[in-house]
Amino acid sequence: MTVSSEQELMLTQRANHLVRQARLAAAVFTQYSQEKVDKIVRAMTAAAIENAGKLALMAHQETRMGVTEDKILKNLVASEFLYHQIKDKRSVGVTREFPDLNMVEVAEPMGVIFALAPVTNPTSTVIFKSICCAKTRNTVIFSAHLMAAESSNYAAKIMYEAALAAGAPKGFITWVDKSSRLRRTSELLMSHPEVDLIFATGGTQMVKAAYSSGKPALGVGPGNTPVYVHKSANVLSAAMDIIISKTFDNGTECPSEQTLVIDREVSEQLLNEFKRLGCHLCTQEEVEKVSDLIIDSRSGGINYKLVGQPANLIADQAGLNITQPIKMLLCPLNGELRHHKLAIEKLMPVLGYVIVDSVNEGINKALDINYAGGTGHTAGIFCEDDDVIERFSDAINAGRIIVNSPASIGGLGGVYNHLNTTLSFGCGTGGGNITTDNVGIKNLINFKRVPRRRNYVISFQTTKNIYINPGSIDHLKSLKCQSAFIITSRSASRRGHLAQVTERLPQDCHVDVFSDMGPEPDFAMIQRVVAAMRHSQPDTVIALGGGSVLDAAKIVRLFYDYPELKISEIAVNFLDFHHRMIEFPKDMKTQLVAIPTTSGTGSEVTPFAVLKDGHRKISLIDECLLPDVAIIDAHLTRSLPPDITGDTAFDALTHALEALVSTFSSDYTDGLALEALRLIFESLPETLKNPNNVLYRHKLHNAATLAGMAIGNASVGVNHALAHALGARFDIPHGRANGAFLLSTIEYNAQIPSKFVSIPCYPLWVADRKYARAAQFIGLTVEPIEGETEEAKGLRLVHKLRQAVYDLAKLAKQPLSIAELGIPLETYMAAIPELTEIAFSDMSIRTNPRYTLAPEVAQLFANAYTPRERP
Amino acid sequence: MAEPTKETRKLEKIRILGELERGLDDVDKVLATGKTDIELDFSACTFISVDGLEWLEEFLLRADSLKSSVKFVNVQSPVYKVFKVAHIDSLMRACGSPSQDAQGLVC
Numbered sequence: 001m002t003v004s005s006e007q008e009l010m011l012t013q014r015a016n017h018l019v020r021q022a023r024l025a026a027a028v029f030t031q032y033s034q035e036k037v038d039k040i041v042r043a044m045t046a047a048a049i050e051n052a053g054k055l056a057l058m059a060h061q062e063t064r065m066g067v068t069e070d071k072i073l074k075n076l077v078a079s080e081f082l083y084h085q086i087k088d089k090r091s092v093g094v095t096r097e098f099p100d101l102n103m104v105e106v107a108e109p110m111g112v113i114f115a116l117a118p119v120t121n122p123t124s125t126v127i128f129k130s131i132c133c134a135k136t137r138n139t140v141i142f143s144a145h146l147m148a149a150e151s152s153n154y155a156a157k158i159m160y161e162a163a164l165a166a167g168a169p170k171g172f173i174t175w176v177d178k179s180s181r182l183r184r185t186s187e188l189l190m191s192h193p194e195v196d197l198i199f200a201t202g203g204t205q206m207v208k209a210a211y212s213s214g215k216p217a218l219g220v221g222p223g224n225t226p227v228y229v230h231k232s233a234n235v236l237s238a239a240m241d242i243i244i245s246k247t248f249d250n251g252t253e254c255p256s257e258q259t260l261v262i263d264r265e266v267s268e269q270l271l272n273e274f275k276r277l278g279c280h281l282c283t284q285e286e287v288e289k290v291s292d293l294i295i296d297s298r299s300g301g302i303n304y305k306l307v308g309q310p311a312n313l314i315a316d317q318a319g320l321n322i323t324q325p326i327k328m329l330l331c332p333l334n335g336e337l338r339h340h341k342l343a344i345e346k347l348m349p350v351l352g353y354v355i356v357d358s359v360n361e362g363i364n365k366a367l368d369i370n371y372a373g374g375t376g377h378t379a380g381i382f383c384e385d386d387d388v389i390e391r392f393s394d395a396i397n398a399g400r401i402i403v404n405s406p407a408s409i410g411g412l413g414g415v416y417n418h419l420n421t422t423l424s425f426g427c428g429t430g431g432g433n434i435t436t437d438n439v440g441i442k443n444l445i446n447f448k449r450v451p452r453r454r455n456y457v458i459s460f461q462t463t464k465n466i467y468i469n470p471g472s473i474d475h476l477k478s479l480k481c482q483s484a485f486i487i488t489s490r491s492a493s494r495r496g497h498l499a500q501v502t503e504r505l506p507q508d509c510h511v512d513v514f515s516d517m518g519p520e521p522d523f524a525m526i527q528r529v530v531a532a533m534r535h536s537q538p539d540t541v542i543a544l545g546g547g548s549v550l551d552a553a554k555i556v557r558l559f560y561d562y563p564e565l566k567i568s569e570i571a572v573n574f575l576d577f578h579h580r581m582i583e584f585p586k587d588m589k590t591q592l593v594a595i596p597t598t599s600g601t602g603s604e605v606t607p608f609a610v611l612k613d614g615h616r617k618i619s620l621i622d623e624c625l626l627p628d629v630a631i632i633d634a635h636l637t638r639s640l641p642p643d644i645t646g647d648t649a650f651d652a653l654t655h656a657l658e659a660l661v662s663t664f665s666s667d668y669t670d671g672l673a674l675e676a677l678r679l680i681f682e683s684l685p686e687t688l689k690n691p692n693n694v695l696y697r698h699k700l701h702n703a704a705t706l707a708g709m710a711i712g713n714a715s716v717g718v719n720h721a722l723a724h725a726l727g728a729r730f731d732i733p734h735g736r737a738n739g740a741f742l743l744s745t746i747e748y749n750a751q752i753p754s755k756f757v758s759i760p761c762y763p764l765w766v767a768d769r770k771y772a773r774a775a776q777f778i779g780l781t782v783e784p785i786e787g788e789t790e791e792a793k794g795l796r797l798v799h800k801l802r803q804a805v806y807d808l809a810k811l812a813k814q815p816l817s818i819a820e821l822g823i824p825l826e827t828y829m830a831a832i833p834e835l836t837e838i839a840f841s842d843m844s845i846r847t848n849p850r851y852t853l854a855p856e857v858a859q860l861f862a863n864a865y866t867p868r869e870r871p
Numbered sequence: 872m873a874e875p876t877k878e879t880r881k882l883e884k885i886r887i888l889g890e891l892e893r894g895l896d897d898v899d900k901v902l903a904t905g906k907t908d909i910e911l912d913f914s915a916c917t918f919i920s921v922d923g924l925e926w927l928e929e930f931l932l933r934a935d936s937l938k939s940s941v942k943f944v945n946v947q948s949p950v951y952k953v954f955k956v957a958h959i960d961s962l963m964r965a966c967g968s969p970s971q972d973a974q975g976l977v978c
Binding site: 021023024025026027028030031111169170171194 | 918919920921922924925949950952953954955956957958
């Protein structure tokens, strides 16, 4: 074995030993309670406060950087100030609760942390990171800068002994001993598999090494803080703050000011004040001398020997003839700022400045500094104008933008502001980091989110005023309206309905009529009617007719009231029926009265409107589409021919069955759907036998409205998706198209789904049981079989329900297959891919109780062709 | 002296009570006889320290050299988590659980 490989083995063993200690301690730490942790943190803080002076002196003597008195302050900030910020924070168990979101956060320690400590803050960083690790139940292995290892490691020892005495796990803090192999040991630790996180604060090379290790790393970026002094600033106060900040620990703090950008209006006063307070304003010749001294001519970077040195020493070495004590050297950065040698980070009491003539120029100069090596770190502004502060903050890329305070101590947090106290400044992606935080305890915890199941709010809405008995059209006599616009179809006019309406409207009501609404109108038709209404200027729209007329009137009113709307923008698909992304107007200006003359769609009480768009149908859904008044007068349906009576009743039947099993069904919609079913099975056969019997017409009319209320709140399902696609492609009336699929979809939905629907309001698939319940509700029964399970009995009831639907369809001469609709087999089969695509994207499918896969949609289409036998 | 056969070996069941802060001499003595398999019952163990962990690891090592079988049973979740985080294979084996993290897809 060679000497170097022996050394490497020794270093590896040393690294393994450190990590093993930390690993065992991390394991044991997982058992600690918040109280136990807080006790340890308190003891460590007290030890740090007690030793703040001693450690500061030691750090100064070892590094020959900075100012002992300021290092004391840093040690206190890292202990006492940090303690105040974190003492009441929870870091064990549940750390935060979000009652509104039904969620909590639970803390999980990160584990073994390998932490670097920089030469500029050798003791305060160790104090800070030790306390943070204790609070978060992590263990930490420190690797100090070689030039500061004795003081850093001594700080670690003080922290560890205090923690151990307070009950911390053995090995909770460890450190790499000072030696010429310290750097190599650190490299081994960085890539050690048992290290969970690298907490890197220090020189760019070490931070880069941490990021290159392949481990999670909390790093920092380099700084180059621009500070803008706006003309509105309190100039004298700004001068003092800047001196405090830039001379703090002789400028070793990386958030400290590097270049001032001063508005010309206040520049003379500010510079004079600097001078009065003991700063030296350099001439151009002196700037050259200072630059030559503090900038390494080969690299263009800083001369590290001068980091944290006093201003007089720098002045002397630069050859400046200054005899009196000075606080700092102020250097005008003339010429092109972006190329000036001193426009970089200067961790010493040397401060550049430029003078500007506008806010815009000021922000741009600040950006020049900000993007010259300090992106994401820190910036400052002295200003009393909030707009300027906002403009500055918007433009500058810095994790902390310190306002009217010293940038260095301000950046530390907790002293001049309420930033988190830190010795580690996240710089975001601008500085190559993952966070812009003042890194602290929250960055050292794996937060486990524990979301409880969402409490889904389901509401129920319908048309406010519904007049429900035969003859209720008389309500029009008392309708409050000055000008009515009636939208209707030619058939309604022919059947005398239009006259019944106009006769009943108040005498003084001006009436205009659009009686040319055809079946399944498109948007061009809507626009025609809206244009007609613009001439009429009505305060009331009366929709008189079947579902198409009522749907069209809803859309007409919407575009009449809100002409700026665009149909393409409001007909957007959705996943969650109750929380769609589209926002419709809240209040409608024009009253809408819906008077159905068929017993089918229930449109008079739904928030839906369907429009034809080429070979597909588009649906609009919003409460604003609900009519204000619905008049359910069965007299208007007496003249309906049997085929239309059957078609529309089957539409209502489909509504009731689909609403019942919808994923958005509720006790409210279930009651409506079941009663609608019962009324349809009772009244449709009687109505077909005796079309003039108003009693049964009335029941059928009410059934359609009840089913409408059900779908208005629970929506429909796959049957409607299939029917919409078929109806649009082959011009099949909606009710007929629905009927053609009904037996297939009941059977399909009653089977255990191949894929369940993932929506929080549907916690249990119950479609089979609901169909069985529907069967029982309409009076169907099955003979008991001994030992039969409820599930098997339920399936027999579903079978009975399908038989009942079949029988009703036969009675009503409703087709139950595509073949019966007269569509040729070849034409139909060729259309299935297109039909499948359209049906699969139909909104109706979203609330189906079975997650409907595209091949299943195609299969449902294919299965629906052949005429059916009785189930 | 002939080694006890599997049939002649005795199974000693020992309960770890309260906080396992350090090694337990009584348990060490049982192991030292070399004639027993041991079942450590952790149902009443409420806390385990670093010294306790190190003792368990060493105990398992000694048991292995004596060809004694040691099983950990009824390990309560907080202590089981300590074993998991400690990443000590022998502890996990004594619990009868896999020692390595499963490597799955990263997503």
